[in-house]
Amino acid sequence: CAPAAHAVAATNPMPHLLQKDGKFALMVDGAPYLILGGQANNSSNYPEVLPQVWAAIHDLKANTLAMPVAWEQIEPVEGKFDFRWVDELISQARQRDVRLCLLWFGTWKNTNPNYAPAWVKLDNKRFPRLIKKDGSTSNALSPHAKTTLDADIKAYSALMKHLKDVDGKRHTVILMQPENESGVFGSVRDYSPAANTLFAQPVPQVLLERLNKQPGTWQEVFGADADEFFHAWSIASYIEQVAAAGKAIYPLPTYLNASPREPDPKKKSVPGLFYGSGGATWNVIDIYKVAAPHIDFLSPDMYMPESDIYEAQVRHYRRPDNALYIAESGSKDVYARYIFTILGQGGIGFDPFGFDYTGYSNYPLGAKDWGPEAVKPFSRVYSLFGPMAREWARLSFESDVYGVSEPDDHSSQEIDLGSAWAAKVSYRQWQMGETYWLRKKDDLPKGSEVPSGGVALAKLGDNEYLVTGQNARLTFSANKAIKDRAAIFERVEEGRFVNGKWVMSRVWNGDQTDYGLNFTDRPVVLKVKLGTYIF
Ligand code: N0T
Missing domain, CATH: 2.60.220.20 (putative beta-Galactosidase from caulobacter crescentus)
Structure with a gap:
């Protein structure tokens, strides 16, 4: 029988993030917890395929599963909620002694509304899409529509209320990710009349103070970055309201992930073309920190395997005000060694993407093979940290930890x-x-x-x-x-x-x-x- 690592106490303390002198601990059951995670593929959020997910999570030796909860599946009909998926997932996770991180596929999933229910994503009048500069319509929803925000808040709040009811004592779910890789492709921002009106207004005072800037409109203050920064502010402010509403009901630690932006500021990287514009990329972390105080941390999705680029991305997100967590990592073998960098540099966890046996491989981002062979390089490293995960997380928070991984040129x-x-x-x-x-x-x-x-x-x-x-x-x-x-x-x-x-x-x-x-x-x-x- 499985070790009682997560005992059924009457009430376990609420998971929360602690910060002390630039070090972080994700507190679970009252002690620092290390996420040795695995993320399932996008469409694995149905009970029938769960056995193929657990098989991979078991082989991976992961202690936490990151799994989507889609808006379309919990509110297929407006106002009628169905939490059977969530209940099944939680109950099976408990049987396997695995914790959960839930990914809320709501208004934005890789910038698109494709996981929003049909009554949202097909009703362009009530839930307007973002307008591009040339006046054409993007598939991405606009962050400036109150109807959309209210509908997302309502659904996310219902989810958090349900989690509180079914999991509020046991805390099998330890982490929430509202939306997924938000932003927009094919445009830098929304050019709808509502957006243009806001864009012409002065930059909010709180943001000016944080960035040490003189007052002015977005264009005046940020010049060439104005469109992107404005869109980041708009999206961050929107998700802030979703996260805040959820936390008011049930305050689980909450983070956002971002599609990766080239970390070298001198290299060309075009927002809306190379990465989702307005997402929580490293160049807008300060904007997110100001606009979204209910987001505990921002996390990069790591799909750039080169060691110098990888380390540079880590340096952007590892900050005294931001816990290091890898929300997604490519599943190729070369990414596995970076677990030493992340956990050795105070990271609270690591979560490679696409680990289940449902038959999908996201090569070339990840491994060609989707089977047990692809899992091995990661499980090998997890098997080092797994048996001492709690000790490591405590030392990482209370003492000093160090970590390096092999550079591409093998230099010492x-x-x-x-x-x-x-x-x-x-x-x-x-x-x-x-x-x-x-x-x-x-x-x-x-x-x-x-x-x-x-x-x-x-x-x-x-x-x-x-x-x-x-x-x-x-x-x-x-x-x-x-x-x-x-x-x-x-x-x-x-x-x-x-x-x-x-x-x-x-x-x-x-x-x-x-x-x-x-x-x-x-x-x-x-x-x-x-x-x-x-x-
Ligand atoms: C990720 C995943 C999933 C130069 C891709 C990666 C997941 C989403 N998106 O399989 O769709 O839900 O968050 C974007 C990677 C951009 C690659 C840039 C490499």
């Missing part, structure tokens, strides 16, 4: 561990290190041309670290500033957490430590105590 990386220690991570190494013993210099470990390495460390004490990794070598040294001493291992324990307690299986020494700590694709967690000797 330095990690500054603070005052006393530094670490170096290198890749494509044999476990026994002396490369000058090799007869052939190109004799590299099989498969290592595809980057898969990573290391994550959590500080346990002044000279002690909890360490895990994969396909990487980790060495320690005394911090550069310290000139008179060298680092040695005092003790390296291999072990695991069992019910929150460290259980040692053996001590690593000799060949296992003489060439650094060498991680392969076998699951290994180490407790490393460092010492020095004086020259």
Whole structure:
């Protein structure tokens, strides 16, 4: 029988996000929780296909499932709500001891209203679409129609009320994502008369203050960015009202995802063409923070696999005012190593997209294969963090954590561990290190041309670290500033957490430590105590 990880207490405390000194914890059942997630495909939100979802979530070793709840399925007829899907999903999640993140496919799903009920998406009079600059009509709904906002609020509120009723004590659902990749393609903003009137007005004072700008119209204040920033403000303000109404009923942590914008500001990236204009992309995070205070965090969807681009995107979203969470990640093997970067840099979770066995592969964004083979690279990393997920989440919030993943060019990386220690991570190494013993210099470990390495460390004490990794070598040294001493291992324990307690299986020494700590694709967690000797 399954471990009682999520016990049935009379009332578990409400999930919530905590922030302290730029660190974050997603509190679930009163303690920091690490989302080792998996997101199902878009059309997997029906009871009949749930077995094919659970099979993949099980193989993935995920503790949380992100699953759509479509407006069309809970309110097919206006005012008549049907929560059978939600109830079935929650009940099956409980049986499997998996938590849920619900994706509200409402006004915007990848900018379109296709998941809105027919009575919404076919009634252009009552629920007007966005007007493009040339006067033509977009499929995206306008964020400036009160009728649409009210209808979305009504449906989302009904959902939150239902969750409160059926899940308000147990909290199987821990996170909400209202809308999905909002914004618009094919236009930069709405050019309807209502939108144009607002666009000609002064930029709201709160936003000017936040951005340190002088008063003026959107055009005057933001110039070339005016259309996009105005649309971001309009969409953020709309979703804010949806989220606020939902939280007033049942205050679950709430976040938004965004289709990815090229992270380098010097590179060309056209809003409405390369990414959904007005979505929560990195260049409008401040606008979202001001317009949408009921959104706990903004999260990038990661579909750009190049390591320099990936790391740059992480730097945009990892801010003292924004918890790092990867709402979606491509399912290709090369993305799995980034879990070390995300969880090692204080992230509250990771959620690769498209993991179920319903037969759909979103290649080229994700893996070609949709089966168990595609799941493996991710489950391998989850199996490192899974057994210590609660400990890791606590250390991430209360102590210091570090993490890197293998760059595309396989070059090694330095990690500054603070005052006393530094670490170096290198890749494509044999476990026994002396490369000058090799007869052939190109004799590299099989498969290592595809980057898969990573290391994550959590500080346990002044000279002690909890360490895990994969396909990487980790060495320690005394911090550069310290000139008179060298680092040695005092003790390296291999072990695991069992019910929150460290259980040692053996001590690593000799060949296992003489060439650094060498991680392969076998699951290994180490407790490393460092010492020095004086020259
Ligand atoms: C994602 C997914 C799903 C240069 C795609 C990705 C999901 C949505 N959209 O399978 O539809 O619901 O959030 C957009 C990726 C843009 C790629 C840019 C790469």
